[in-house]
Amino acid sequence: MPVQNVDIASIFNQMADLLEIQDANPFRVRAYRNAARTISDLPRPVGDMLADNEDPQDLPGIGKDLAEKIEEIVQTGRLAQLDELEQEIAPELSALMTVEGLGPKRVQALHAALGIRTMDDLQQAAEKGAIRELGGFGAKTEDKIREAVKARRDEPERLKWILAEQRARDMVAYLEKAPGIQRVEVAGSFRRCKETVGDLDLLVICRKAPPVMDHFTAHEDVDEVVSKGRTRSTVVLKTGLQVDVRVIPKVSYGAALHYFTGSKAHNVAVRKRAQGKDLKINEYGVFRGDERIAGRSEEDVYRAVDLPYIPPELREDRGEIEAAGNDALPDLITLEDMRGDLHAHTKVTDGKASLEDMVASARKQGYAYLAITEHSKRVTMAGGLDAQGVAGHIARIDRFNQSSGDFTVLKGMEVDILKDGGLDLPDEILAQLDFRVCSVHYHQNLSGDRQTERILKAMQNPYCNIIGHPTGRLIGERPPYEVDMQRIMKAARDKGCFLELNAHPDRLDLNDRHCRMARDMEVGVVISTDAHSTTDLEFMRLGVAQARRGWLSASDVLNTRSLEDLLAAMKH
């Protein structure tokens, strides 16, 4: 089993945890954490990069030492220095730091004074009342630790973005009813449109803060008030979702929005840039000495450090600051750029709506075309079509298009990629369609090599236009297939095949890094919703958000083009 990037990242994070407990140089600790983040952000396995003679030292935050450690991990699967460190410090201690309110110092203190190593030790000590006796700890801290250990057992998953959106809307509507409220905005990873959201960060402009804080913490769904201050409060809802509210003055609005939108890594990089110009950035503004020189809008903040506005979706410290500095930010795709949807089902197979209703919904989206891509016969559970079924499908759409005016329904199929890489319908049938989306549905747990070969084989077929949901992952439920995306993309580019960004909220597959990779490798992307109902077509906005996170412009995405250009591009 080759070493995955997550394995390297996890070893570096473990190093950071243990060094931190050991009270090592905090910047050294940070170096390990930064490296872990860099590695897990990479679109392809580090092992492959090494095999291709790429130097890890070219990566940001990776120097000579860490590059050697990476090589060691790739070759041996372990890091000798971590093994040594684990002789000095009990490795289980790092897990204790995941308890809310426990950081390296307290974990070390608990270990030294009470011999606490495991979560069970911690719980027992808290129940016995042993912790409150320790210097620096008290009754309240002990209570919090006891509660935190308990709460940790059923820690909530990160919410899919679309669910976070619902919660955010509810909370914004509630806060808008607070006395003296002037403006409420959602920041954080939600605003950056990350595929999952861990907590909600809400910013508030109001006349007086205390009544807003009272209103907020009195919400009927609040399970626990974690903290409540003059300008900042945190609660946990009964659903387990954490919500932070911060009250900010108007003159600081832009600086605060920037600050609380993050990502943390992006903010650190921007503040560092500010330092170089003798400026200081915090959530209240941009300061030269004591003088506030910017902060009312985010544009002001960026302008103060000589940068153009950077859209939230790009703020991950993945090169956007450098690109902005060089005036090389991508002109990001928008929902308005989309001219049609290329993956949808009707009730002929497993969809819920008729062709007519799907078209009506697509027209409402402002589209010029919609592809109906029914399942093929192998997907029996969905009532997939055989050759005869496809003939009926084609006839139905031809008939519909005769009276559809300026709107066109495209004849597509979602063709199953069989275990051996063959397609689930004969070529002479496939030839009668406008285009084909080819997807893996079964045998999802083949080895990485076999899965990759399978998809490459499918792409050999001249009728394969689009690879549907290329990694098969279901967010939070099913991991991606083990495919070598580098090879898939290379082949897609060579064969003029497109990769789907499936916009369904459970999938969002390609992910953001894959989109970025497609852009860099000049592979065409389509954004499709895989709609099974009329309302599913609205998932397009999630797909577009993901594409923006992956730096895609309209020109990178096939279904921003006119029908003529689209069909021409499919012929290869």
Added chain:
DNA sequence: GCCGTTTTCGGCCCGACTGTTTTCAGTCG
């Protein structure tokens, strides 16, 4: 441990809230 448009050494982002501290350390984001 990384890094360099004043640097190969000496820096490394910044502030709110809490609890136990009587002036601040720890944690968090």
